[in-house]
Amino acid sequence: xxxxxxxxxxxxxxxxxxxxxxxxxxxxxxxxxxxxxxxxxxxxxxxxxxxxxxxxxxxxxxxxxxxxxxxxxxxxxxxxxxxxxxxxxxxxxxxxxxxxxxxxxxxxxxxxxxxxxxxxxxxxxxxxxxxxxxxxxxxxxxxxxxxxxxxxxxxxxxxxxxxxxxxxxxxxxxxxxx
Amino acid sequence: xxxxxxxxxxxxxxxxxxxxxxxxxxxxxxxxxxxxxxxxxxxxxxxxxxxxxxxxxxxxxxxxxxxxxxxxxxxxxxxxxxxxxxxxxxxxxxxxxxxxxxxxxxxxxxxxxxxxxxxxxxxxxxxxxxxxxxxxxxxxxxxxxxxxxxxxxxxxxxxxxxxxxxxxxxxxxxxxxxxxxxxxxxxxxxxxxxxxxxxxxxxxxx
Numbered sequence: 001x002x003x004x005x006x007x008x009x010x011x012x013x014x015x016x017x018x019x020x021x022x023x024x025x026x027x028x029x030x031x032x033x034x035x036x037x038x039x040x041x042x043x044x045x046x047x048x049x050x051x052x053x054x055x056x057x058x059x060x061x062x063x064x065x066x067x068x069x070x071x072x073x074x075x076x077x078x079x080x081x082x083x084x085x086x087x088x089x090x091x092x093x094x095x096x097x098x099x100x101x102x103x104x105x106x107x108x109x110x111x112x113x114x115x116x117x118x119x120x121x122x123x124x125x126x127x128x129x130x131x132x133x134x135x136x137x138x139x140x141x142x143x144x145x146x147x148x149x150x151x152x153x154x155x156x157x158x159x160x161x162x163x164x165x166x167x168x169x170x171x172x173x174x175x176x177x178x
Numbered sequence: 179x180x181x182x183x184x185x186x187x188x189x190x191x192x193x194x195x196x197x198x199x200x201x202x203x204x205x206x207x208x209x210x211x212x213x214x215x216x217x218x219x220x221x222x223x224x225x226x227x228x229x230x231x232x233x234x235x236x237x238x239x240x241x242x243x244x245x246x247x248x249x250x251x252x253x254x255x256x257x258x259x260x261x262x263x264x265x266x267x268x269x270x271x272x273x274x275x276x277x278x279x280x281x282x283x284x285x286x287x288x289x290x291x292x293x294x295x296x297x298x299x300x301x302x303x304x305x306x307x308x309x310x311x312x313x314x315x316x317x318x319x320x321x322x323x324x325x326x327x328x329x330x331x332x333x334x335x336x337x338x339x340x341x342x343x344x345x346x347x348x349x350x351x352x353x354x355x356x357x358x359x360x361x362x363x364x365x366x367x368x369x370x371x372x373x374x375x376x377x378x379x380x381x382x383x384x
Binding site: 028029063097 | 240245371
């Protein structure tokens, strides 16, 4: 598992620890639409020769990709912004109906300290929409909570076969400056 | 099911390129279906493949979540580099998530082929025309997305080249199979997405 501990000599951030946790649990497909909030996870996956780092044109593609990964016996994670959750809704019929394991890490916009008014509708709707599609949401506001939530989600998804989204809030990530 | 339509009455005027019969062209194009793990789209292509494989455990078919077939195929192809993965989907299903072609082109797994069975219509909802009846060329979109090995099949004589394309080569491939808008085979397949998932994994995981 060459994914562990490769942080370029810098102190490991909580995101690096999340990446290592995912790799320890054999996650090999990292699907994402480029996003500043997930930069470390995305860059780690791009630098890791043992995983597939899959850039998507829309988040909904990632929902279907992870179902295909499961059919092939592989584990994946979908990294997206809260605004991308809206793009996934009908495709989550596949996840829910097929009882596919589904792990998403979501960088929140439109919550704590958001300065862009366009981000609020989907920020507010993220949890209700996911819950309506049978995806359990775990919120994280500190690095400790983030690590604990990802560890819990990994068990729920890959052991119990559930669909879980971990929400990295703007209290954790910091609101984008405009 | 075959009693419903002969295509002409349901679909009106048919463009000259849409002449092949899907019931003959698809089995001929796919050949020995056991050589593939197969993902299908909704409706027509799911019935084409269910009839061909007798709803085989090496197939995963959709009946909802439209627009997902290509990406299920990509995830499967990346997970199973030891197997050839074939996505068989319709023009309407593919049009709903056309960006998937760009994502596949970027990843370019050599064991993935997409066959789009293009009848130019939404057969399941009453044979309304799709964009491909109105000038949209999905092979050119696949090619423009960066998929290097692409082919359009409009005549019997083209099918053999398609059969080779989906079985060989060192890059992802895309075949546009133009067919007339006639009914797919009637076949009562298992519609439960969870039992078919379990069935697929039990039969195919190493």
